[in-house]
Amino acid sequence: MELTRIGTVTAHLKPPQMIGPGPYGIRMFIEIMDGTLEGDPSVPEVNSIAGTVLPGGGDWVLIGADGYARLDVRVQFLTSSGAVVFAEFLGLIEMTDKVQDALMSGAATEFEDQYFRVTPRLETGDPQLEWVNQAVFLGEGRFVEGFGLQYVMYRVG
Amino acid sequence: MELTRIGTVTAHLKPPQMIGPGPYGIRMFIEIMDGTLEGDPSVPEVNSIAGTVLPGGGDWVLIGADGYARLDVRVQFLTSSGAVVFAEFLGLIEMTDKVQDALMSGAATEFEDQYFRVTPRLETGDPQLEWVNQAVFLGEGRFVEGFGLQYVMYRVG
Amino acid sequence: MELTRIGTVTAHLKPPQMIGPGPYGIRMFIEIMDGTLEGDPSVPEVNSIAGTVLPGGGDWVLIGADGYARLDVRVQFLTSSGAVVFAEFLGLIEMTDKVQDALMSGAATEFEDQYFRVTPRLETGDPQLEWVNQAVFLGEGRFVEGFGLQYVMYRVG
């Protein structure tokens, strides 16, 4: 089992909608504004998914009493060839002081500033991209300046 | 077991993002643009949830080979008192000729023009609205003019 | 929109496996031991789903701090004609004193002793039963003697 780095997703987010402390924990919805998906030049098949993050979708996140946020994300990408790829995933963010700063002030964090991991499932109908329906993915995240996120994405080979 | 009519949701939609024929069927994402939630005057507790449909969220719908669309919706409401209510639901739309017209041309349908039923689960942290976390809901839908949907919502008592 | 009573499910349960207070609340798994599904004689199409509840599956329930249990059930039925029907559903049980007694001592409750509602989604590949893939269902529950459950099931027409 090996991880192949396939690209980097950077997304900007709208201000959170606070749903509040409900039956499953403290829920917020954070809508995606826009973003980019850059393929890794060393993986030719992956350049075919480079493109933009579409507006719509977002994260229905739960802020846990144990100091971890639990992500529940749905988002779409538009590739440069015009295909739409749907990604759905759970994940975890350790709510360190730097993460709390990032949420309050829009500051950036480094990848090593928190445990921030996701396991996306991708889905598309584009025949050129059928490989995304047939692989498991892993991502490592951080906050970027101006209330945004960045993920380095890996295909689990 | 009785159904209490609690209100009417009307939402306008953005043009679909076609994800295409993937592992679970033909997937589209239809983002919510805006909308309103009107409480039924005869149910005082319900007027407290009247308000607007927030932008963000939408329907990750699968178009089935059997002539039914299977909805998978996440959406937020903002009540007039400032609370955010999250609704998540599955549901079914029978893809009659009139529904296909509505999808193509933005025409309206009547409630009796198709089988269109949903079972929303609501979630909020607002203490005045705790009853929405503690009930099962049912909705009946139709298309409205200009690519929109309308649901009559019932609390299952 | 009308509710058609289609039958009654009675299931016996194994002792709960207590997973405990985790990220989403207090989780238990309650496995299904066996049971029956009786069709309502007045609905001919429904007699075709009469049969037994298969062992396997169960309820990954969360016990809420607000006095409600939130069900998350997966279960299979074997019809008398040999078809397997999968049901997946969320639902709510109001944790009244009588419900707590039922959980501790295996006592029965009446339908009016608690708010206990579920919204099953059914799935099968049997061509005679395609109608279960194309309808929304609603159920009302109670506890039966000896740590079991009974649901009266309705098709939402």
Added chain:
Amino acid sequence: MELTRIGTVTAHLKPPQMIGPGPYGIRMFIEIMDGTLEGDPSVPEVNSIAGTVLPGGGDWVLIGADGYARLDVRVQFLTSSGAVVFAEFLGLIEMTDKVQDALMSGAATEFEDQYFRVTPRLETGDPQLEWVNQAVFLGEGRFVEGFGLQYVMYRVG
């Protein structure tokens, strides 16, 4: 981001219940009979989750037309110290000839005989094991003799 091998799960399965070609694809339910979870000796914290696979739960798998099976698993483990850990996960199995043999005849496969990857989310209320609620996991699978599965599990650090 690094993968730490935490242990090996081996589970025996009951004969599949064929639900059939439904709205999302060809669905089967495969119930778990029993199994073991062995911790990796080099990871002390992990030995604390060694134990058995509890009966109950299983895989509500979809067999895709594209030659991949899509897993949807819920299962419980009982650790040697008496804690119950719930695992929920999606995953993929490439339906190679050897996998089809394994499904028909109960033969074993090697890890390299198919692409078989899962992304478990673990959940427990045991305070000694809180770390399983706060990590993302990855598993690589194969078939073992006699209709069973084996996963090597990794914590994504």
